[in-house]
């Protein structure tokens with residue numbers, strides 16, 4: 601048997617499933633040469649909103665813009681503070697900074713690495729205007745608990761870049777929050793063929809404000825009410841996303857089956873802490889992240905043996921060079937800092953096979969000896 605490499609993410613099988621539909625959709629768009637807006641973008645927005653049981657969906661250029669636009673649409677900017685977890689992809693913090701607000705970081709819980717509502721409560725000041733919970737690795741953060749600790753007038757947002765299709769206590773992403781920005785980066789559970797993003801909201805006026813910001817500050821051409829920017833979901837990406845959305849439930853189901861299989865394979869591997877779903881969560885396993893001591897050596901050995909394991913994320917936001925200026929030093933967020941050097945992401949995608957998963961675990965176990 602020839603042992604081929606197992607990548608962290610393999611999108612080829614997903615593409616094969618939608619290839620014919622995408623080709624036909626692209627041909628129709630190319631025929632009209634209408635590449636911005638149009639029926640496909642509007643249809644995707646309403647289909648994705650319906651899927652998430654949200655009132656509105658605004659398609660935008662990427663997930664980072666989606667967060668920034670949600671904040672701008674809420675009037676959050678200079679002089680305001682926005683609270684978010686220290687252990688997230690850096691984009692969450694960048695978007696806050698780009699909106700002009702001050703980034704305030706908090707720690708996470710030790711088991712699921714989701715934002716810790718008790719820590720949020722400690723960081724609320726009169727300047728706090730929003731809290732962004734992050735659905736890290738594909739499970740929804742405890743928004744019902746966040747809602748209890750934030751005072752009235754503080755907006756709770758959900759960074760749902762990693763959680764399309766997830767549920768918490770039976771409810772989808774965007775439920776119980778002011779806005780849920782998400783990303784359609786190709787490797788996300790619902791991925792485009794390039795960059796894309798969206799904001800789920802429940803209110804028409806907010807939808808219109810976000811659209812205006814992403815359309816040069818106005819909804820009528822050459823009428824600019826404020827200084828906005830350009831952030832649109834491309835028509836061709838909408839074609840891809842419409843085809844993939846119809847398969848998302850099935851693909852998430854396959855991810856869950858793969859996560860269960862990893863759990864079984866790892867049950868007897870003492871040195872590895874497998875990830876868990878928090879109570880009430882239906883996880884969509886954007887990433888399968890275990891914890892292991894001596895991570896860098898294990899990772900290097902797995903990579904050397906053709907296993908595309910990775911790290912999400914090596915450095916908490918406050919310890920990056922980019923955000924050193926926030927002034928948090930080492931020791932500020934002990935839970936996130938203890939986790940970071942142990943995090944190891946195993947390959948997981950809807951079409952990963954049991955054989956591939958066995959090889960991933962075998963290779964890891966060898967590396968652990």
Ligand SMILES: *Cc1c(COP(=O)(O)O)cnc(C)c1O
Nearest residue numbers: 662663664689691692761783785
């Ligand atoms: C991917 C991601 C983003 C940013 O999305 P882009 O589309 O890459 O800009 C934001 N937050 C989290 C948690 C992400 O995983």
